[in-house]
Amino acid sequence: MMSISLDSENNTDPDYSDHYVAFLDVLGFSELTRRADADPAWRAFLRQSIKILNETMPREVERTGFRFTQFSDSIVMSAAMTLDGLSIIIQGCQLLTHNLLGSGVLLRGGIAAGKLHHDAQMLFGAGLLDAYEFERRGGPPHISLSQAVVDVLYLARLPVGTPNLVREDPWDLTPMLHTLADFESYDGVPRVGGAILDRKAVHIAAMIQHYATDMSMLPSVRAKWRWQQDYWNRSVAVVGLLARSEQRADWNELAQRSDEETRRRTEQYNRDHPPKSGDG
Numbered sequence: 001m002m003s004i005s006l007d008s009e010n011n012t013d014p015d016y017s018d019h020y021v022a023f024l025d026v027l028g029f030s031e032l033t034r035r036a037d038a039d040p041a042w043r044a045f046l047r048q049s050i051k052i053l054n055e056t057m058p059r060e061v062e063r064t065g066f067r068f069t070q071f072s073d074s075i076v077m078s079a080a081m082t083l084d085g086l087s088i089i090i091q092g093c094q095l096l097t098h099n100l101l102g103s104g105v106l107l108r109g110g111i112a113a114g115k116l117h118h119d120a121q122m123l124f125g126a127g128l129l130d131a132y133e134f135e136r137r138g139g140p141p142h143i144s145l146s147q148a149v150v151d152v153l154y155l156a157r158l159p160v161g162t163p164n165l166v167r168e169d170p171w172d173l174t175p176m177l178h179t180l181a182d183f184e185s186y187d188g189v190p191r192v193g194g195a196i197l198d199r200k201a202v203h204i205a206a207m208i209q210h211y212a213t214d215m216s217m218l219p220s221v222r223a224k225w226r227w228q229q230d231y232w233n234r235s236v237a238v239v240g241l242l243a244r245s246e247q248r249a250d251w252n253e254l255a256q257r258s259d260e261e262t263r264r265r266t267e268q269y270n271r272d273h274p275p276k277s278g279d280g
Contacts, residue, residue, distance in 0.1 A: 016125065018081040019116040020089050023131035024109035027141055028221060029073030052099050057092050064088050067118045076128065078118045083156055090165060090177065093143050097179040102204050104211055106224055110134025110144035111177065140227045142169055142176040150175050171227060180235040188241050190269040198258040201242035208232055208245040
């Protein structure tokens with residue numbers, strides 16, 4: 001008879017190791033799928049949402065051990081348990097949140113640390129269960145953080161000027177990823193490689209306002225959007241440069257004013273920083 005040794009000290013498994021793991025759930029995906037079954041417009045919306053999911057993040061990044069998997073309404077990202085690995089997980093969560101928020105889709109989940117096996121064929125591990133537990137609890141559309149992740153973010157030597165990435169959710173007082181950190185710290189100053197968020201913020205603010213006041217939605221769904229609206233307004237109010245999510249007469253007019261302000265700041269920056277002699 002073949003014997004199987006359960007002595008963990010003599011059985012190392014490099015494919016099952018410590019990782020940072022994010023589990024995210026696309027809220028309202030089941031209802032969206034049901035609507036799409038009977039309405040071509042909703043099918044187009046569903047296809048666009050899935051396209052955003054698959055185009056926002058790469059499937060693999062070998063340098064950090066990053067892996068991305070999307071199945072139905074669930075997303076799993078993992079990376080090696082290093083600061084670079086955690087950074088790419090956080091960046092992925094922020095990008096997905098921003099891109100889907102602009103399309104009227106909310107995410108909820110968590111980031112944890114633990115053992116994991118993650119490849120194109122298999123996905124399992126205690127780390128995944130810990131990350132999934134945050135989503136299973138329900139609650140606001142935020143991304144919870146395990147204490148191990150919070151400790152790393154507080155102790156890590158992040159670049160000067162990096163926004164605080166940990167927030168306490170005012171609803172349930174748990175630590176969450178500050179997915180709107182880039183919007184909160186945005187000062188509108190043009191920078192090489194820097195994102196211009198003015199127009200994007202108007203679009204997101206308008207989208208949040210629409211769903212936060214949509215009386216055709218279930219109250220529980222509308223409540224999640226109203227939580228998102230409060231979180232957005234608290235964040236962009238810090239600097240006061242970007243659009244708040246509130247009732248406005250004309251979002252198109254606000255977008256045009258935003259574009260004009262972006263052009264004005266860019267022209268002022270170019271006047272203050274003329275190209276040096278010899279620059280191509």
